[in-house]
């Protein structure tokens with residue numbers, strides 16, 4: 070380790086460096102997976118997903134940089150080459166099946182979000198609250214991107230009962246006509262239209 074005037078104890082810094090380099094490998098792996106999705110996505114939502122996946126890639130690149138630079142701030146060496154990442158990453162391989170890139174990338178974001186959240190606790194245990202704060206910021210960002218991607222897979226009219234969701238959503242901000250139509254549909258057992 071490099072000498073530094075940083076007042077954190079050397080043992081704390083050494084543990085934090087190991088933790089940070091582990092998550093650095095995962096984060097670089099995730100970044101390549103977002104590009105894989107960006108390049109290869111197809112279908113009716115192509116342009117929206119192509120742009121969204123690139124936006125996620127840019128954010129993940131920022132997380133990579135923040136994690137790597139914290140390693141160096143603590144007196145360590147950031148280990149982020151492709152070969153190191155390939156042997157150290159705990160992320161599953163990016164696999165696209167019939168469910169497509171939205172499902173594959175949301176799974177990858179969920180795994181990394183879990184890893185980042187675990188790292189918050191470990192950094193706290195180590196005694197490096199700044200690293201815990203860094204992982205808190207990263208996990209919050211990943212949760213947002215997971216929402217952006219996963220929403221493409223979720224029902225538009227409600228989380229539990231789609232038919233109830235359709236009726237309820239017609240009442241919210243839909244105006245009197247929609248309200249009356251939905252009310253009539255509920256009374257007459259006709260399927261309510263999601264508006």
Ligand SMILES: [Fe+2]
Nearest residue numbers: 107108119123
């Ligand atoms: Fe591109």
